[in-house]
Amino acid sequence: MFNRTNEIKVLRDPIHGYIHVEYQVIWDCINSREFQRLHRIHQLGGDFQVYHTAEHSRFAHSLGVYEIVRRMISEIPSICESIDEFERIQVLCAALLHDLGHGPFSHFFEKITHRNHEEITVDLIMDPNTEVHKCLIKAHQDLPLKVAMIIEHRHEKEVLNQIISSQLDADRMDYLLRDAYETGTSYGTFDLERILRTIRVKDEKLCIKESGMHSVEDYIMARYHMYWQVYLHPDAKSYEILIELFFKRYKEIDEIIDVFEIFREGHIITNEEFILMDECRMFYGFQQALFSKDAILRDFATRILDRHLFGWIEDPSIEEEKTVLNRIENKEYYFFKTRSSSKAYLPYQEKDDKQTIWILTQKNELKPLSQCSEIVKALLKMKAQTKMRIYFSK
Amino acid sequence: MFNRTNEIKVLRDPIHGYIHVEYQVIWDCINSREFQRLHRIHQLGGDFQVYHTAEHSRFAHSLGVYEIVRRMISEIPSICESIDEFERIQVLCAALLHDLGHGPFSHFFEKITHRNHEEITVDLIMDPNTEVHKCLIKAHQDLPLKVAMIIEHRHEKEVLNQIISSQLDADRMDYLLRDAYETGTSYGTFDLERILRTIRVKDEKLCIKESGMHSVEDYIMARYHMYWQVYLHPDAKSYEILIELFFKRYKEIDEIIDVFEIFREGHIITNEEFILMDECRMFYGFQQALFSKDAILRDFATRILDRHLFGWIEDPSIEEEKTVLNRIENKEYYFFKTRSSSKAYLPYQEKDDKQTIWILTQKNELKPLSQCSEIVKALLKMKAQTKMRIYFSK
Amino acid sequence: MFNRTNEIKVLRDPIHGYIHVEYQVIWDCINSREFQRLHRIHQLGGDFQVYHTAEHSRFAHSLGVYEIVRRMISEIPSICESIDEFERIQVLCAALLHDLGHGPFSHFFEKITHRNHEEITVDLIMDPNTEVHKCLIKAHQDLPLKVAMIIEHRHEKEVLNQIISSQLDADRMDYLLRDAYETGTSYGTFDLERILRTIRVKDEKLCIKESGMHSVEDYIMARYHMYWQVYLHPDAKSYEILIELFFKRYKEIDEIIDVFEIFREGHIITNEEFILMDECRMFYGFQQALFSKDAILRDFATRILDRHLFGWIEDPSIEEEKTVLNRIENKEYYFFKTRSSSKAYLPYQEKDDKQTIWILTQKNELKPLSQCSEIVKALLKMKAQTKMRIYFSK
């Protein structure tokens, strides 16, 4: 029913060996303007300022997620059997397109626009004017809606939602492996092959055979380490703060930098504006700011372009904080305090059914991971920490 | 003072790239009869019957431990500075020779002879008739004794003992990486480079800079996973049981298989007998047993040579156990129960000072790992499990 | 004499494990504006349009070349002994800075500006207004000149030139390994460790001990394969052609796109303009062109941004070429012929002394590689091929 490409197209990939494309609609989506844009959005935002090789984009990651899902739905018998071809296409498209709505320096963008990336992804997919919408609708008139429903976790076939977003989803599996590879750390490594071999579907739930439980433990630890070593690195946060402060200043002065006008309070960003707004455009804007009349704006532009990061102290004593403060003249711009709870980054939690990883026991019953794994039971007792950090110009 | 080899000798190694030998005494020890014998002792005993590529020997591992120690004492400033050349030689020799006393199928051998491998290692090093003793004493008259003292954890320079045997010793680091490499699992992988970069000595204690703490957490998890996935695999235990039962039978019948006579109750194995006794000799003995008049001995010999393992059930219900028992005729030989506590294999414990991993905080203080790492704090609460398993002929 | 950093700074790197920085001047250069800019220049230009993961920048590569040189001058005895600290600093800086003068999409930039990147590198280093110049001169007043001389291959100490640029230079070693890693191909792999272990200096010539000859053969083959599989891939060329045609059109029409004005015929690009001109700025320019009144310019901008490549046929028959031509309306812009000789990419040539790889025989004599290696002797007989290709809009 769905058109296939002439022959299977393959794209070389260091994480998966090859990405295999066999449906025309996938190939069309890859070649759409909105997907190609992802080449200009770093997967890890400004983390390349900390790990200098973390220069990979959401383009490569999106292909990787697609490939993992492709393998899931063709290699895992209990998934193969429970979904038809149209559903296969839906979940493959959702995998490929799930990150379409990421703005430049993702966290910053979500903060300044008050919109999260999933919302924008759905907008782009449903907008009849986007190329990606046209590719999808050409393949099947309901395809855009179905893909959007998976992205919003409300597809009627529960397992499709879980494949794209759950504690064991293809998204996380690809990014852990890819980010570890690109940063050159070994922390994100886990046994993808074994996990794929032991995933099952039971009672509409994605689960893992007991024999794969140790791989899941390993994967949870990989997540934990990547969060602390890479994603939450204080210097990465420092870079984000510079961008935030730049725009705080930009909004206070009356100079105009064309490409940044869409960030003015009150402006609603259109899809067309969004598609143009990538990290290249941001860097061009920062370059423009080098010629600003405002010294503070110029300074932050320089810091962003040339990596003059703020220093930082974790949980400073009152004296330490005071010493720093005394040294800083313009405290509004050159002193910044963050207080972050690690709650969201505890290695594993089982707050509700959806956040639970299910184990399929040898007796063919589903049990929450924490009841099967001694180590996870221990990890569940781990407490969130709150850390205060002060950032300041050196 | 100590002779160096003409030029640095290098041996290609998949784990470390190269093994570098610069002292003549090391080269001599490698070429000694007792060390060469290690090529005929599998690193993982009968585990090659479970992981078919786990065919590596204690020879390669011993070189690996040596290489890690060599790097420790030449790359870590606080170690370099605190030991002199003679002490360097001592700890290098101890690293190289620490496994000299392993018998064939190590656990089995320790059980049947009631001697542990460290004891035998010391015996061989101190025996004036062994080649290895002669190599050592040629370099320095106190060298055998000093090496033996490190093996026995009672060298006066505490840090030397810790390098060879502690929670962060070179032994474990090599075998985790090597066993993971040879079995093809990813579980044993951790960041050796980072650990080596962050090891320090403070107050005569080996410790890790706080910035290396995550690597240590990763290493502890690697240990945990290797224990459960590889070292304690039920099929590996099954193979060990076959060997145990073979000798139980051998002692009960009056046939004589020459090479096995040293295992008779009451016989004290000499160093000369020990050196000859390797796994090749064992396999030859099992081949001889194929021609025994005793059907049970023949059967176990066949099982050992041709990998006819016992089946097993973990924590069987009473019915399951009964069903099995009813099927077995000769219960003495074809039914076997094990009860193992995982206590010894909890990922990490801090029973006493010596078992503690010390973290060197940014304020230059030593703290136990469990006070610094949330994840280790959680792991310490993990409970030992007791598992019962029945093994039986299929 | 030269300031050292407080402690050795290390940067994680997937190719070398860590990049080690011990001199302040190196750290300062890394933090200079001109070096930070390299994060916005892809190492492989538009090749990420062919190998989707080839998104790494010249920043990472430059650090890699620096690290290889750092190892060469500290690990290879015959190099260590022959250069003093000032010369060490010179060659380290040259390694780090050798690619400073690369414009966006390097080949394109050299073509349109008629200047090669080495020339610009030297300009930047010698310009008293650049940050990099200031960093260098702060360390030693002759340092900029000395570094420039190495870049220009005319330093009086011949071996320093060879380390940076010769058939066995650190530049090639890093990029082969790095590009292979980032593209996920295995072709570029060779045994860097062994080559570093067997490099020597004899009669002012960098050479390889005979025992390392096979590693060199392997490295030559790696080069050969990377050229044909990655660097000369027809689709990469296709992307370059799009950029070329874009500017051909741009120069013909009278619209102005600010960021592209520096490419007008006759304009001499200043160092300041050069430093601003990175690939982000280029992409911004292409975005601007989407709103051009000129349909052809708009079309090429779209093609560049959204990867609508030309198709191509290699050595087409006359009929094939005719068929294509008949289909194309605007042949000036939508048909393009290339004729390339592979001469420059023969795996190995010995045109003159400087292009020769020297082998240090066991008898301590220097011989050209081709006299020692049967395989290289065979490769020297390989003939250059000339290939014609036509590119055209699909």
Next chain:
Amino acid sequence: MFNRTNEIKVLRDPIHGYIHVEYQVIWDCINSREFQRLHRIHQLGGDFQVYHTAEHSRFAHSLGVYEIVRRMISEIPSICESIDEFERIQVLCAALLHDLGHGPFSHFFEKITHRNHEEITVDLIMDPNTEVHKCLIKAHQDLPLKVAMIIEHRHEKEVLNQIISSQLDADRMDYLLRDAYETGTSYGTFDLERILRTIRVKDEKLCIKESGMHSVEDYIMARYHMYWQVYLHPDAKSYEILIELFFKRYKEIDEIIDVFEIFREGHIITNEEFILMDECRMFYGFQQALFSKDAILRDFATRILDRHLFGWIEDPSIEEEKTVLNRIENKEYYFFKTRSSSKAYLPYQEKDDKQTIWILTQKNELKPLSQCSEIVKALLKMKAQTKMRIYFSK
């Protein structure tokens, strides 16, 4: 028609990730006595005396060849389509069992028994008393014969012979990758995935699509390097010489070492004797020889067990040879000359159709590799070298 295992059985393998077994007959063959014996035959004979980690056995390699063949016949469309299930089973069994007839220290064994390993493999497969024969015949009465015919390269379906033995066979692909992995060299690495993706069958010939040609060039170079760096290493030859000289002596004296009696001139080794004769048994024999009354035999046994290799000089001058000879007392045993032509190890030859690698051009024609690849054309001109070496006691 053919029984399948209950579920697909998987064996972890570092080269292939997993070995997949789906047919009962394969599982039975793996568990046969003759196949289990391969665990006691090193893949590289005495090469572990040169590369200390080369301790892997023919067991692991045989599984690897099986796995590559399994992928070939299930993933390559033009193979899948041209063979039926029975033929699939035949070629899978042939892959698994092709090395069954290797004696201990393979070259030595073939030399002393004047039989090659393929002959013995066929003997074992056809002998109604072997377990392996019983496994095969249980699955299909013609299976032993069909498997034997593939081993002998005379199966009527030509492509099955080529899969097992040709210039592009699964045997070589596995051993190059595996030996490189186990020795820790990078030389044997090539892109197996790409080769498997581009293999086709055309006119009953295994061939490679033109787009895979570079992978084949890479593979040919891998072979070349492995031969010179690993397989033909002079020290490996030195170890073989020791074994040869041991038996030369053994045959001259009248002492009896039980396990070696089968090597007496005139004795025809039965299949039963062959199956017992593994490298463990050999080492036991050498241990026995330590107690010989003959000093020379004792000396060679010691050398073999403890790695006291002969020294060697390549292409010695007349003086060098004389100097050595003057020093040696017992020239019959302690001086050994070899003259080896590298003819057999030229990287690639096209002596006849069967030795040719065929390329499937884009126009769907078959051409010999040498007509398509410039580099192979060059390699074909490479000349064989003859090297003389003298070996002698140090």
